[in-house]
Amino acid sequence: MDFTINPLANRIVFGLGATAKLSAEIDALGGSRAMIVCTAGAAGRIAPIVEALGSACVGVFAEVQPHCPEEVVLAAIERFRSLDADCLVSIGGGSSIDTGKPLAVETGKPTIAVPTTYSGSEVTPLYGIVISDRKKGHRDDRALPRTVIYDPEMTTGLSPYATAISGMNSLAHCVEALYPATPNPIATLFAEAGIRALVAGLPASVATSGDLQARTQALYGAYLGGTVVTLVGIALHHRTCHVLGGSYGISHGDANAVILPHATAYNAPATPAAMAILGQAMGSDDPAAALYDLAQSMGTPTDLKSLGMKESDLDAATEQAIEVTAYNPRPLEFGPLREMLQNAYEGNRPTSPLAA
Numbered sequence: 001m002d003f004t005i006n007p008l009a010n011r012i013v014f015g016l017g018a019t020a021k022l023s024a025e026i027d028a029l030g031g032s033r034a035m036i037v038c039t040a041g042a043a044g045r046i047a048p049i050v051e052a053l054g055s056a057c058v059g060v061f062a063e064v065q066p067h068c069p070e071e072v073v074l075a076a077i078e079r080f081r082s083l084d085a086d087c088l089v090s091i092g093g094g095s096s097i098d099t100g101k102p103l104a105v106e107t108g109k110p111t112i113a114v115p116t117t118y119s120g121s122e123v124t125p126l127y128g129i130v131i132s133d134r135k136k137g138h139r140d141d142r143a144l145p146r147t148v149i150y151d152p153e154m155t156t157g158l159s160p161y162a163t164a165i166s167g168m169n170s171l172a173h174c175v176e177a178l179y180p181a182t183p184n185p186i187a188t189l190f191a192e193a194g195i196r197a198l199v200a201g202l203p204a205s206v207a208t209s210g211d212l213q214a215r216t217q218a219l220y221g222a223y224l225g226g227t228v229v230t231l232v233g234i235a236l237h238h239r240t241c242h243v244l245g246g247s248y249g250i251s252h253g254d255a256n257a258v259i260l261p262h263a264t265a266y267n268a269p270a271t272p273a274a275m276a277i278l279g280q281a282m283g284s285d286d287p288a289a290a291l292y293d294l295a296q297s298m299g300t301p302t303d304l305k306s307l308g309m310k311e312s313d314l315d316a317a318t319e320q321a322i323e324v325t326a327y328n329p330r331p332l333e334f335g336p337l338r339e340m341l342q343n344a345y346e347g348n349r350p351t352s353p354l355a356a
């Protein structure tokens with residue numbers, strides 16, 4: 001056995017009602033003047049949190065926009081400075097948490113993240129900022145929230161659809177961590193546990209938003225999914241999703257739900273050990289088909305056609321996916337990959353039976 005692992009730098013506080021510990025966590029970081037960052041839609045929902053913090057909360061920046069436009073990030077930094085805040089509390093999904101990251105880098109002040117979706121952004125140092133319509137990606141360890149408060153009660157407002165697509169994104173983080181460029185046994189443990197938790201928690205969370213037991217499982221899986229992205233990175237599946245998002249306007253969650261079963265089927269011949277783990281974790285001897293069935297059962301899209309993708313763009317998308325994928329366990333050949341995208345376009349159910 002041979003592996004290198006970076007210590008997971010952030011403090012994780014997980015549990016039902018954990019948001020009540022926010023004030024103590026601000027104290028623990030040496031803060032006394034927190035600014036909260038969230039979307040306008042979340043402002044009402046966080047009112048009780050603001051009230052509970054009292055004078056420890058000096059302001060709320062509720063102007064987060066999807067994909068973190070540069071002007072919003074700059075406005076948040078300016079507000080933070082004008083409030084003389086000494087720590088940041090990011091509450092929300094990937095966009096809220098990602099808006100806080102450049103602020104932490106720029107000001108050097110600590111961040112506490114309270115995620116309300118399954119994006120996993122709170123445990124990665126990765127973020128993107130949109131500058132004149134182009135998203136620029138960054139990786140900076142100073143961007144990593146110092147503390148993450150995972151409170152399943154904070155996720156019950158997530159709609160069934162958002163739960164399903166955000167959950168498929170997290171599931172994809174775990175699946176791709178089973179076949180990394182550099183084997184990492186810790187990431188494998190996390191990924192397998194993450195898949196089990198997500199498969200157990202997502203369908204019931206979609207069916208009943210307030211099912212706290214299911215929400216706990218799903219959020220635990222999302223934590224593990226975000227963590228393994230940082231540990232071992234991504235491959236064909238996520239790169240393809242980034243192409244579909246960046247060039248064809250398909251949202252990251254939708255792209256994840258459609259592509260994951262197909263990318264899994266594409267990689268299955270090259271990753272028998274990973275497929276055996278995935279099959280066991282999903283309770284299926286055909287992991288790609290099981291992923292497709294899971295997505296379909298939760299009501300997520302299963303084809304690119306209904307998401308507005310044009311068949312005439314599939315050649316270019318295939319070429320772009322090959323271009324941007326730095327690592328994949330199975331070599332990327334135009335023919336088979338084009339076929340994968342055709343199947344994803346049509347919404348065909350893929351299959352990858354495990355060897356007997």
Ligand SMILES: [Fe+2]
Nearest residue numbers: 169173238252
């Ligand atoms: Fe993702």
